[in-house]
Amino acid sequence: MGARILGVEYYLPDKILTNQDIENQYPDWNASKVEKKVGIRQRHIAANDESSLDLAVKAAERLLIDFDRKVIDFIIFCTQSPEYLLPTSACIIQDKLGLKKSIGALDFNLGCSGYIYGLALAKGLINSGISQNVLLLTGETYSKFIAKEDIGNRSIFGDAGSATIISRSDEEHIGEFVFGTDGKGAENLIVKKPTAKQGYALHENEHPVIYMNGPEIFNFTIEIIPSLISETLSKNNRCFNDISYLIMHQANKYMLDFLISNMGIDPGKCHVDLLNYGNTVSNTIPIALKDAIDLKIITIDDIVQLAGFGVGYSWGSVILKI
Amino acid sequence: MKETFLSLIAECIEREANDINETDRFRDYEEWDSLAVLSLIAMIKQNFDIIIPRKDFDSLYTIEELYNYIQGQKK
Numbered sequence: 001m002g003a004r005i006l007g008v009e010y011y012l013p014d015k016i017l018t019n020q021d022i023e024n025q026y027p028d029w030n031a032s033k034v035e036k037k038v039g040i041r042q043r044h045i046a047a048n049d050e051s052s053l054d055l056a057v058k059a060a061e062r063l064l065i066d067f068d069r070k071v072i073d074f075i076i077f078c079t080q081s082p083e084y085l086l087p088t089s090a091c092i093i094q095d096k097l098g099l100k101k102s103i104g105a106l107d108f109n110l111g112c113s114g115y116i117y118g119l120a121l122a123k124g125l126i127n128s129g130i131s132q133n134v135l136l137l138t139g140e141t142y143s144k145f146i147a148k149e150d151i152g153n154r155s156i157f158g159d160a161g162s163a164t165i166i167s168r169s170d171e172e173h174i175g176e177f178v179f180g181t182d183g184k185g186a187e188n189l190i191v192k193k194p195t196a197k198q199g200y201a202l203h204e205n206e207h208p209v210i211y212m213n214g215p216e217i218f219n220f221t222i223e224i225i226p227s228l229i230s231e232t233l234s235k236n237n238r239c240f241n242d243i244s245y246l247i248m249h250q251a252n253k254y255m256l257d258f259l260i261s262n263m264g265i266d267p268g269k270c271h272v273d274l275l276n277y278g279n280t281v282s283n284t285i286p287i288a289l290k291d292a293i294d295l296k297i298i299t300i301d302d303i304v305q306l307a308g309f310g311v312g313y314s315w316g317s318v319i320l321k322i
Numbered sequence: 323m324k325e326t327f328l329s330l331i332a333e334c335i336e337r338e339a340n341d342i343n344e345t346d347r348f349r350d351y352e353e354w355d356s357l358a359v360l361s362l363i364a365m366i367k368q369n370f371d372i373i374i375p376r377k378d379f380d381s382l383y384t385i386e387e388l389y390n391y392i393q394g395q396k397k
Contacts, residue, residue, distance in 0.1 A: 037357050152356055215359050216376045222367050254357070258364045 002172025003126040005119075005320065007066060008290040010162040010283060011058035012044040017154070026151055034155055035275075039253025043158030043278030045143045051083035052139030055161025057096045060137060063163040069097065072165075074131040075105040076121050078114035078138045078282045080191075080311070081145065082107065085200075093137065104131070111189075112249040112310030114138055114282030115162075116177065116318055119306075122166040123174045136164040138282040145191050145210040153210055156252060158278030162286035175319035178232045185220055185313035188213040220313055221255055226263045228307055232317035240265055243319070244302035245292060249309055250274045250284035271297075282308070298322055327389055330369060334361035344386040366392060 019031035019041055035041050046055065056077060077090040090105035104125075110117050118136040125131040139161040146153045166174070191208045194200040202208070225248070233239060240246075246269055248256060256272045271288045280287060285306050292298040302322045309315035332339035337353045348354060366372055372395045374382075382388045 033357065213376060214356055215363055215379065218360050218363050219373050219375070222363070223373055254360055254364075258368075262368065 001127070002169055002174065003123045003166050004169035004171075004173035005289075005322075006165045006167050007063050008162065008164045008286050008293070009059050009062040010160055010287045010290055011055050011062065012158075012160050012277065013046045013050055013055060015045045015047060016042050017045050018042040019155070022151060022155060029151055029155075037254050038156065039256075039272065039274050040155065040158075040278045041275050043155075043280075044160060046141040046159040050141070052079040052081045052141045052159075052161065053077070053083050053089040053093055053096075054139075055141070055159065056089075056137040056139035056163065057093055057161070059139075059161040060093070060097055060135060060163035063135075063165060064097065067165055069099055071133045071167075072097075072099050072135045073103045074122075074125055074134045075099070075103065076118055076134060076136050077105075077107045078110055078118050078136075079107060079140060080109055080111050080281070081139075081141045089139075090137075099135075110314055111140075111281050111312070112251065112279075112284070113179075113308035113312065113314040113316045115164075115285040116179075116306060116308040116316035117314075118164070118282075119166065119174055119318055119320075120177050120179075120316070126166065126168050132168050134166045136166060138162045138286060140281040140283055142210060142281060145208050147207070147209050150209070152214070153212060156279050158280045160277065160280035160283035160287060162283045162290075164286055171321075173321040175321070176232070176235045177316060177318045178228060178235055179316040180224065180228065180314070182220075182313040185216070188216040188220070188313075189311040217251075217310070218255060221251070221309060222258065222262065224313075224315055225259055225307065225309055228309070228315055228317050229263060229305070232305065232307070232319060236319045238303070238319060240269075242303055243269065243305050245269055245271065245298050246305045246307070247271045247285055247288045247292070248307045250277075250288060251279055251310065281310075293322070328385070330365050331362075331385055331388075334358060334365050342385065344389065345384055347383045348385055348388070349383070362388075370396060372396070 023031040075090045122134040141159045142157040304320045307317040329339045
């Protein structure tokens with residue numbers, strides 16, 4: 001017995017911010033250089049009245065066209081931009097999706113490693129007999145944390161939601177995980193205010209603002225990821241040749257290209273596509289998974305490695321049989 | 323200083339190699355931006371297998387200082 005992903009869907013908000021839009025506002029900003037190096041041409045941005053849970057619900061509605069929603073017995077929702085401090089978004093999602101009341105629902109706060117954690121939680125819930133069909137959702141609206149004049153982060157991050165169903169199966173399809181954490185990196189990617197230590201107060205016209213120390217994040221990535229990839233392979237008794245496809249968190253093209261060349265692995269087996277989405281945090285891996293399945297890059301029985309890494313610092317990787 | 327190091331820097335910053343001198347403060351180049359920082363980090367890791375912590379990097383101003391730092395760290 002084991003657990004298996006039975007379906008993945010995602011949702012992108014309607015509003016699109018193109019490189020040209022940014023260049024029109026800031027003529028000194030070089031749109032073509034950003035597309036060439038960072039690999040992003042446009043990103044989707046949530047509307048003012050659209051929250052992370054709304055994006056996740058829309059993704060889930062797409063997924064539940066093909067599934068009986070009565071079988072869902074657990075919701076786990078990954079977000080760092082929840083609509084409310086409380087209640088738990090997953091509780092609101094249960095109601096919005098019209099799922100039965102006899103289910104478990106929880107949120108967890110992780111960024112770019114979140115999808116890997118979600119798969120681990122789902123596998124644990126299923127293999128321990130607690131759950132049969134887990135709905136794993138991700139939803140992120142970092143755009144609401146980004147100052148208007150912070151063109152660097154505006155050009156990188158996009159908003160999105162995703163939904164994945166993981167169900168009990170005859171054979172185990174979700175392999176062994178490797179995780180890592182280094183809280184010393186917390187200060188390098190952080191929304192410092194509102195904070196509990198200041199009563200969650202913000203000044204008039206003040207908004208939460210994300211701070212990212214790009215060079216330090218890049219350092220962390222090139223130090224940690226190659227060993228994360230290889231440790232996960234060996235824990236699963238695999239080598240890279242056994243892998244049909246590697247999906248790393250789509251942080252930016254420059255970083256991914258560097259990691260691929262640094263690890264000396266076949267770029268043809270690595271997903272690099274953020275052109276139309278940007279970095280959508282915990283959504284990048286499910287978006288890539290769905291796109292790769294739709295494009296038949298990945299097919300049934302393929303062995304696929306996933307790796308997420310970022311804010312925290314937090315990282316994780318797993319190997320799946322599709 | 324090795325010519326190759328200057329040409330590696332030139333490639334990162336996307337500036338003509340003959341327009342780069344070891345005494346230059348690289349942050350003053352008009353081509354310098356956040357992507358150039360990533361290019362430098364990547365180039366130094368790839369060629370010297372060294373990762374420069376941000377606080378050390380922030381204390382390096384000229385290409386010569388950067389070169390000397392790398393020589394001091396070489397494994």
